[in-house]
Amino acid sequence: MRIALLLSAWLFCLGAHAAPVNVATLDRGTWPENLSSPALFDVASRAEILMFAHGLLASEALDEPALKQRLGLKNINLVSIDDLRRQLWQRLLDNYTFAQQSCEQDASFCYLVENMDDLREQAGKFEVSDNSFYIGWAGPSSTFHERYLDELLRKAALFPQISSEIARFGDHERNGDELNDRLFLLTFDGGPASISGNTDWLADYLRKQKINAIFFALGNSLQARAEKSSSANVQALYQGQCVGIQGWQYRSHSHWVDWQSSITRSASLTQGLLPENYLPLFRPPYGQRRPDSQGFFQSQGLQVALWDIDSEDEAGKLKADESANRVLTLMLLWRRGVIVFHDTQDKARVALPWLLHATAQSGLGWQDCREAFR
Structure with missing residues (x-):
C-alpha cells in the first residue's frame, strides 16, 4: 500500500510539474512615492x-x-x-x-x-x-x-497531492492569519550557516535593530555548528532570537519514511541546546508535510508554522534587490503576515536592511517572536 501511494504521488508530480513558473517581482522604483x-x-x-x-x-x-x-x-x-x-x-x-x-x-x-x-x-x-x-x-x-x-x-x-503553504491541514497549523493589521513576523529557514556566516550577521543585525525573528534550524546543521564551536557559541549566536525546527535535513517531510524521527530528533537537540530560545514549532521544508500528521504533531506538543510572504531568495531564483522588492509588494498587498527568508543565503543580508529602511516611517510593526503563533 505504501509503495502504491508513493508511486501515485510520483506520477501526479510528474504530470503536475509540466512547466516552470516565472517568479513574481516588482521594481518598487516604479511607485512614485516613498512610504514615508x-x-x-x-x-x-x-x-x-x-x-x-x-x-x-x-x-x-x-x-x-x-x-x-x-x-x-x-x-x-x-x-x-x-x-x-x-x-x-x-x-x-x-x-x-x-x-x-x-x-x-x-x-x-x-x-x-x-x-x-x-x-x-x-x-x-x-x-x-x-x-x-x-x-x-x-x-x-x-x-x-x-x-x-x-x-x-x-x-x-x-494541493493536497503536493502540499505547500497554500492551505492548512488543521488547527495545529498556523500561518499568521491571526496577526493584527500592519504587523509582520520575520522568519529564516535552512540554518544555521557556517561559523561567522549569514546567520551570525543576521542575528547580530536584528539585535542592533531591536527586532527579533524565528530561525528555523536544521538538526544536522545545528549539531555540526555546536561540534565545530561550542554550545555556548551557539547560544550566543541566537541570543534574543527564537529558534524552531525544520527537521534533521532540508528535505520534503511528506513522503520521507523517517519524517517523524527527523522531527523528534531535531526537537530534542534544539530544546536541549537552546532552552531559552526554543519554540515548539516545525517549519516544513518546501511547505511539504503529510495531511494525516495532526495526531503526531499534537502528541509531540508541536505546531506547524507556515508562511504567507515568500521572499523567493533561494539560490537560482531572485536577486537580492528583487527579493526585497517582492516582499515589500506583498506586505502592501496582505498588510500582515509571516515573511520567510533563508539565512544560508547572502541575499537576506541585502534585502532585510533595505526592507527595514523602506518601511521605517510607514507605521507597521514587527511581531515579537516569543508571542508568535500563540
Whole structure:
C-alpha cells in the first residue's frame, strides 16, 4: 500500500510539474512615492489590492482547459482552487477596509467599498489612466500580480497531492492569519550557516535593530555548528532570537519514511541546546508535510508554522534587490503576515536592511517572536 501511494504521488508530480513558473517581482522604483507615512503606506496598499483583485476576477472567467493551459498543468484540483479564491477575496476585502481608513488624508485609489459586491465591482473596472501620476507603476504591477496569482493558483491546483503553504491541514497549523493589521513576523529557514556566516550577521543585525525573528534550524546543521564551536557559541549566536525546527535535513517531510524521527530528533537537540530560545514549532521544508500528521504533531506538543510572504531568495531564483522588492509588494498587498527568508543565503543580508529602511516611517510593526503563533 505504501509503495502504491508513493508511486501515485510520483506520477501526479510528474504530470503536475509540466512547466516552470516565472517568479513574481516588482521594481518598487516604479511607485512614485516613498512610504514615508502610514497614509502613504495605505495609498500603495490600496493600489496593490485593487490590481491583484482585478487579476483575480479576470482569472475566474477561465474554464478548466484554459486554466490548465495558463498554469502549465495536466491535472488541477478545482475544489482547492475555489477554496483559495474565496479566501483571497475575503482577505482582500478585509485589507481594503483597513487601507481605506486613511482616505480622508489621501484619497488616491479610494472607492466606495462596503462589501464583497462593491469590491468585485471596483476590481472589474479598475484601471490607471495614461495621464495618472501612477501610470509608470501600473503596467509592472499588473504583470507582477498576474505572475503572483499564478504562483498561488498553481499551488492550490496541486494541493493536497503536493502540499505547500497554500492551505492548512488543521488547527495545529498556523500561518499568521491571526496577526493584527500592519504587523509582520520575520522568519529564516535552512540554518544555521557556517561559523561567522549569514546567520551570525543576521542575528547580530536584528539585535542592533531591536527586532527579533524565528530561525528555523536544521538538526544536522545545528549539531555540526555546536561540534565545530561550542554550545555556548551557539547560544550566543541566537541570543534574543527564537529558534524552531525544520527537521534533521532540508528535505520534503511528506513522503520521507523517517519524517517523524527527523522531527523528534531535531526537537530534542534544539530544546536541549537552546532552552531559552526554543519554540515548539516545525517549519516544513518546501511547505511539504503529510495531511494525516495532526495526531503526531499534537502528541509531540508541536505546531506547524507556515508562511504567507515568500521572499523567493533561494539560490537560482531572485536577486537580492528583487527579493526585497517582492516582499515589500506583498506586505502592501496582505498588510500582515509571516515573511520567510533563508539565512544560508547572502541575499537576506541585502534585502532585510533595505526592507527595514523602506518601511521605517510607514507605521507597521514587527511581531515579537516569543508571542508568535500563540
